[in-house]
Amino acid sequence: MLSRHKLLACNLLISLLMLFSAQVRAEPSFYQVEVNSEVTHQLRALVLDLDARNSVTELIDKAGLISHLNNQIFGEQLDNQSLSVDQYVNLIRRKDIESLRKLIRHYKSLARYQWPTVTPIELRLGLRAKEIAKLRWILARLGDTPAYSMPPYRESIFDPSVEAGLKRFQRRHGHVVDGKLQLETVLSLNTEPSIRVNQLQNALKESLKRHDETKDYVSVNLIDHTLRITKNGVEQLVMPVIVGKPTSKTPELNTTISVITVNPAWRPPASIIYSDILRSVEKQPNYLRNNDFVFKSYTSDFVDNNVAQMDTSSLKHKLKTSALVQLPGSKNALGKLRFTIPNSDAIFLHDTPRKHLFNRANRALSHGCIRLSQPELFAKYLMNKEPYQTRQIFKNALKSNQTRHFRLTSQLNINIAYQKAWIDKDGHLQIRDNVSGLGREDG
Known part of the structure; x- marks a missing residue:
């Protein structure tokens, strides 16, 4: 048997070993300290890129930095959205985010200069001035x-x-x-470069909002009149669109694409009837018949296609009891496809028979809705996320003249906004300043 002194020594040794083991478990490894320090550094750098301040010394830990970033990016939407440390770390590595941050830093460095003021002069090669x-x-x-x-x-x-x-x-x-x-x-x-910094920071915030790398994000830029689909910061699909003219601007919206309609009928709103259609009827007595318009009773299913030689007075009288509807077909203003996006402004995306308008540099020409240059390609992209049977029914519907509605089970988010700064597919910074000038006729 062990003596009393030896037993006490053994117990003391065991206690010391247990205490040392607990301390080892409690103390983070050198690697963990390095990783945490690097993540904190990256988060602090992102805060600086998004913020006009030159110092974030009061934000000393990851929790404070994350809280500040979420407030910067989501603002009033913070209750519904926020990102974690891991999500921010992944976003920091994304190519589009990295490009925007480099530009922000570059323009911040330019803001230190006394920026020159150029005055208009007539230029010619060899001129010295x-x-x-x-x-x-x-x-x-x-x-x-x-x-x-x-x-x-x-x-x-x-x-x-x-x-x-x-x-x-x-x-x-x-x-x-x-x-x-x-x-x-x-x-x-x-x-001034400081103005560009602000525009780029807004663009960076919008890119950070598209944080889910598994999702497709649809955006319509009302300034450059372009629709884009991106996934994990990479452009998947891009096409020219026509947007609202200055007198009937397309509103900024953040909604979803919920329904595709094949061979849609068109019920023009009162604003278009009284601003455009009445004028056309006045000039062309057979305008309604030549463009496949009919009247549908407000109270029954009765359809009246007796529209030949209708004058403006008769049209106004008829509108008291019936809705003016343009039937599906080659003359329909919505073309072959319509895309429903829930909103309170009666805005939607659609095809158009007037394809020549997409050749214009300035495409702010519509009454507010968004016309797509490649609606079939857009529909195919959306339908590829639907079940196989639905895709087959959709293909058959495209070959028919019947109106069919397809409610999407995978409803993509769509953001419609005036975006003044973005990076194009070639990696070049694009900037648009003249929003008020949109809609000038350019032939």
């Missing part, structure tokens, strides 16, 4: 011309490299690409 030196400096800082090192007298000469850079700048800003210092181009050149 101080405005050209300013122009060359701006284009180089914005990446539209290569960085240069040349004598001061050469900086002031308008040469092919400055002309090419100016055209690239105009293309990125949605201006007429003519290599001239027109007013719109000058206003964009003179815009």
Whole structure:
């Protein structure tokens, strides 16, 4: 048997071993400390990219940083949405997020300069003027011309490299690409970098909201008149669209795509009847008949197709008891397909027989709804997420003249907004400043 002293020594040794083991378990490993420190650093850097402040020293831990980020990004929607540490870490690695953050940092560095003010002058190759030196400096800082090192007298000469850079700048800003210092181009050149920082931060927030890498996100930019579908920050589908003109702007919406209608009938709203259709009837007595319009009774299923030679007075009288409806077919204003998006403004997406309008640079031309240049491709993308049997029925419906409605089981989110800054498929920053000027006729 062990002596009393030896027994006490053994018990003490066991206690010390247990205490040491507990301390080892409680203390994080060096690797864990390094990982936590790196994550905190990444989160703090993201806060700085999204924020105008130069310091976030009061945010010292991950919990505080996450809370601040969620407030920055989701604002009033915070109760319904928020992201975790792991989600932010994954988003930080995404290519589109990384590109926007690099641009934010670049424009923040440019904001430290006294930004030059260019005045409009008539440019020609070989011209020497101080405005050209300013122009060359701006284009180089914005990446539209290569960085240069040349004598001061050469900086002031308008040469092919400055002309090419100016055209690239105009293309990125949605201006007429003519290599001239027109007013719109000058206003964009003179815009302070701090304004661009704010635009890029808004674009970054929108990208961070599309955080679920398993989801497809549909967006319509009302400024560049384009629909895009992205998944995990990568563009899946892009097409030109027609949006509302300045007198009937498409509203900003955040909703879902719920129903596809094949061979839709069109019931024009009163605003279109009294602004457009009455005028057409006045000019062409057989306008209603030639464009497949009928009347449907408000109180029964009765359809009246007796619309030949109808004048404006008769049309107004008939509208008291019946709705004006354009039947499905090649002349229907909605084309072959209509896409329902729940909203209170009666806005939807649809096909159109007037395909030539998509060739215009400015496509703010509709009464508010969004016309798609490739509705069949868009419908195929949506239907590929539906069950096989539904897809087969849909294919058959496209071959018929009957109206069919397909409620989607996989309803994609769609965001319709005025987005002033974004990165295009070639990785170039695109900026649009002139929202009020949208809708000018360009032939």
